[in-house]
Amino acid sequence: MDSMPKMEELIAELNRYNYHYYTLDEPVVSDKEYDALYDQLVALEQESGVVLPDSPTQRVGGEILKGFTPHRHLAPLWSLDKAQNPEQLRSWNARAVKLMNDYNTKNPDTPLPPLGYALELKFDGLTLNLTYTDGKLVQASTRGSGIVGEGILAQVKTIKSVPLQIPFTNGTIEVQGEGIMNLSVLAKYNEMAAEPLKNARNAAAGALRNLNPKVTAERKLSAFFYNVGYTDGIRFANHQEMMNFLRENYFKVNPYVTYFDEFDDVMEQLAEIEAGRSKLDYLIDGAVVKITDMRTREVLGYTDKFPRWSVAYKFEAEETTTVLKAVIWNVGRTGKVTPLAKVEPVELAGVTVQNCTLNNAGDIERKNLKFALGSRVFIRRSNDVIPEILGKVTEEKDGEEIIFPDHCPACGFPLVQRGAHLFCDNKLGCKPQIVARISHFASRDAMDIETFSDKTAIQLHDGLEVRESADLYTLKFDQLMKLERFGEKKANNLLEAIEKSKEKDLASFLYALGIPNTGKATTRMLADHFRDLHKIMDATAEELIELPDVGGIVAESIVAFFADPFTRAAIDKMLSLGVQAKAPAEPAIVKTDSFFSGKTVVLTGTLHQLTRDEAASRLQALGANVTGSVSKKTDLVIAGEKAGSKLAKAKQLGIDTIESEDEFLKLLSGEQGV
Template sequence: MSFERLNELKALLNKYNYEYYVQDTPTVTDQEYDRLMEELIRIEQANPAWITTDSPSQRVGGEVLEGFKKVTHQRMMMSLGDIFNEDEVYTFNDRVTDVIPNPEYICELKLDGLSVSLVYQDGVLQYGATRGNGTIGEDITHNVKTIRSIPLHIDFKGPLEVRGEIIMPKKALERLNEERTEAGLPLFANCRNAAAGSIRQLDSRIAAKRGLDAFLYHVPEASQLNATTHYECLEKIKALGFKTNPYTRKCKNIKEVWNYIEEVAKLRPTLPYDIDGVVIKVNDLDSQRRLGYTAKVPKWAIAYKFPAEEVITKLKDIVFTIGRTGQITPNAVLEPVRVAGSLVQRATLHNEDNCIRKDIRIGDDVIVRKAGDVIPEVVSSIKERRTGHEIPFKMITVCPKCGSPLVRKPNEAAYYCMNEECDSKKIEKLIHFASREAMNIDGLGDKIIEQFYNLGFVTCIEDIYHLDVHEKEIMDIEGFGKKSMDKLLEAIENSKANSLEKLLFGLGIKGIGAKMADTLAYHFGSMDALLNANYVQLTSIKDVGDTIASSLAAFKRNERNLEMIAHLKELGLNMDYLKVRDTGDNPFRDKTVVITGTLTLMTRKQIKDYLTSQGANVTGSVSKKTDLVIVGENPGSKYTKAVDLGISIMNESAFKGASGL
């Protein structure tokens, strides 16, 4: 039992592991592999000081955590923008070629799993983390180690981060659901849910049994590999022992990209794992840097999503739900059916007109799809299958929650509950106020808000900021301890410092979405100024029409709303616009501007940031609503379209002079 034999066993097992799980070309039998593993474990048990974190024995699981630690990513893990058809693929190419002439693309399968970041130091895996919110994820190292296609040790000096996707193969899901059926447990709806549920197990022995796999596809800091293209990065991490996807392909132009998408669409049903599209990336890394990023997504990559899968099932019933504005929505209760990989039991019917136009009836066989592969909807009924026992749709006349008469507003398809005291409306408004896009109060999710409302702790927005009064009662609720209560109170306190547009959006005023809230907050600068604005002042702002002005007028007429604003002020909520705001006259205020071409004097981000600070709206495409196009070298199709439409054009040098940048 020598130290040399230990290292020999580790090298052999790592080699056989790589051959089996990455290359799919095993050179030893399972029995031989198991015999060597047992020998390694015996040596390590006899010599605990010899056990290292990268030992093959550490893959079997056994570590049990009390909870997941938070990990701050070294670089933000961004999501990708989505496109859904051929025209949008070519539009993406137009945006790229405005900056990069004749780009080469890399196309990859869009795996339907869970994003993971793997961080190594001098070849040893330090930790694995989930994407989380892109900035902060969860440490899942104890479960990552159980995935045999992820190397615990690589031949590399210095730091290296590699990102990819943890997936559950279709056969592994089938085995898992068979076991859960025998045990009387709920089944996993799809491979993605099963992968996410498995990787977030506190007991790594459970994750080890789930048959998870992983493909790696991105190195955030390619300079660590001395690579100049994305494809070169993939080749280098493959040589280091990472599993990369064999269907990745170089494409010389956008036509080849579309041909690849069509090939993959036909191949999709035969793959051993779920995919929901194709990822298109600019191959050259310097070109990626030149294209840059928006606030949320890279401009050098896009995700093509496959068209929604359509299936047939039985419509068992129609139920009605109420939203925060009081809008009533009919929803189909369905025989459970798998759509685009997940189990669907309900689908939206949108409104009364939609149900009547499509002649949707209870008892119908219906076609269901996921709009954008997200929201299930009923496409149509199959009338030729009717038996005569189907029940025609009938719109309800009173609120399903409070019983108040419903009102259909002029020029709208929807019915509304007008009772401001309706419990459902109140709960939905509270949920909206606390949501990430609004006040972003972490820990105050949908179910928690509904529970607090029913207990009488939170019945209006102001009550959120008095939750500390109920601290002892809340901590008596199952699942709420001191730690979670402290985090919730901290999140509530932090929300007071949000900029005005977040609060304005959170108030849920009809027609004021996130972008409109930012426009109004920017223009007026404070809540007081906005509430004192008259109709003419409001409608003089670009994109603010009669609907928004009327909504704000109705909001102000309600004394309860004004009392709420006053109370929130007293509670210390910020009522001012906190972003950089220019108040002087300038040629770009309220202008819609497009930037195109290769820039040499300044970066695209510099221009966009400046324009935004001056009150301009920077968009990505030229239309009749565009006021100005700023062009660099080789401006491409956007320049041509601007000329055709007679839109003002300014070159980079003139813009630099006008802006003083």
């Protein structure tokens, strides 16, 4: 029996499913159904001894290669000129405008159209150049010198978003894109890897330039495509046509491609991209601006190195290298002892970095940092948080050893290891734990004791032997006056603020207690559900786990926290001293006929005339469902000042936006708008 027709049928079906899953992110069959068809194909290939060129079974990686073969590109892969700041970007545009005007002056009968711009993300991976002949993928290579690259066809075939066959069968084309490793894929890989990968860029480049394609396949790479460099028998009028061609031929095109007629709009959108880059699941190091009209590109041409019709706008680096100088160990309010790395000062993302997080002792081992003191390390900073050390630049144990403590660096109590973390269990006698718990209790989102600070907590601990948050409610004026820099006014202000805090609601009190594994959203939900402190204290894990967003770990944390006699005694003491932990007010009647009724609304950016919480409360009272992230289910995004990626995503998805705070306030007040 001829198995070829069945094999061709299975290959077509499996490749279609791959396209929907890996390129469109829209799976159309279950994994089980896909696997059954895949197994059929494998069996037929083994039985017949034939493997067709576009078979998905080739994506698992074949034999180890002896070396890379050179590939001469059919058209040059140009580098891009770089703009480091807005002034340089405007200078690039001014030159392009001048060249266009000069041409139009000399050619009045065939003028170029007004400039239009495409704005794309600049991916931080490895450039790929794919060659297709009569619809078949026949070669893939690195950029190399731009004229000659290295053939990596076997490696690229393991990328499941790369089509092995395309509908365009009229000759040869070369398509350029970027091979990447998604950050979520990198994190998952590192959870299981004996040797964790340092960062996504190196992981992708290392996989694609590995002579063993099976290693490439294990990295589960992806790729985005953005250019057709060489074509037989097809021309495009503009960039939009070329991108549509790529989509129609099953290439994965990043959804963040935007088009503008005005250059000022390009500048504004660049700020949006930079603000939201830390929320992407892949690395970018900038954005690329391209003039869209193809005839204009031909007229503007190239310098010796760069096209004049395109420029890369570079963002501040989020990754760099520096020297690890020392590791110190800090104790937090839960007793967790965490390492903090002191590094040689280095500029990164616009700030001077001197400290980096190391997470825990297990992290040091996992990242091959145990012998890294004095060695050069990779660091990454994102989302305005303290930078993280990703790993050593070299694999050798060429540095001094980081010594893990066995006793608390603050109080000398023996440490215990739970999971990857070290803990000091001396919570009644360890100063950093006590001070951190009291500072958290008094913080704005908790009991909101005005004028209180970490320095105040230290003074109260050292001078008045305040050992727990409940002790705050026993403080007297004469005691405070004994403290350094405490005058009459400061003492009275603090006592008034402490007295006022007794009126805080139940949710704030629960958050102030610092229950492990709970945040503001969880404590608010507990308060709204139980509406009584003692009911929460007596709740079982079975009761708690039935609540929204409460899993087994959180439920057990809450139960264990309130089962502690020290916690119970402290709460009883505070209640006896007048702390009310008031139940939340009864839910207000929600309007069903307002502009916001039934809408899913996202707030982003800074509002000046009311807080984010106030805005959310008023929206909910008007019947809106307020959520934290933008999706296809979002009806409206309200953007304050410095709104970033959420506003950009809303515009990309065509979601209605309100970008005027005055307009928003009018709608809240019931005045007609939008």
